[in-house]
Amino acid sequence: NAGVTQTPKFQVLKTGQSMTLQCAQDMNHNSMYWYRQDPGMGLRLIYYSASEGTTDKGEVPNGYNVSRLNKREFSLRLESAAPSQTSVYFCASSAALQGEQYFGPGTRLTVT
């Protein structure tokens, strides 16, 4: 039981490049989330998916898109990376909205 897994662990991009961060969970959870954590701060919600087939914007969605590929997988895409998107990205899941959330190990992204 791996819980929530994320790939890659580290990534360096040049400004304007695109990439997709992958997230998968094996806990049969319905809801999944993407957060970012900037230095010295708590996490902020980018997008979430209440259930398979639905996605909604969170607190800081600009510059990102998401896909809920199936119940297990929820990906985050940066179409044209900017230095302001340098951050650590965490994926999380919960059995339902407004439930205990479990986090993946994070992806450290640097945009130069």
Next chain:
Amino acid sequence: GIQVEQSPPDLILQEGANSTLRCNFSDSVNNLQWFHQNPWGQLINLFYIPSGTKQNGRLSATTVATERYSLLYISSSQTTDSGVYFCAVELDSSYKLIFGSGTRLLVRP
């Protein structure tokens, strides 16, 4: 919007000491979670505690929802307790966790 304030911001302890971390929030919440972010960045669930008291080994937590605060107690601290402790709340009408800015704990041997 809701404010989530944690105190103290930084804490240094000698191994074996006890400590209390506090989380105040400015609105009624549906749930509250405590996390430990270890030095490798991993967020580890400690407690899911919208109200009442829970204990897990040397750690315990109490949330008094009517007075809008939660406390995390660490007893007999160990060097492996070092890291950042976050509380995060979820509003009654919402779906997202709102994080406090954390308490950075260093336990010295």
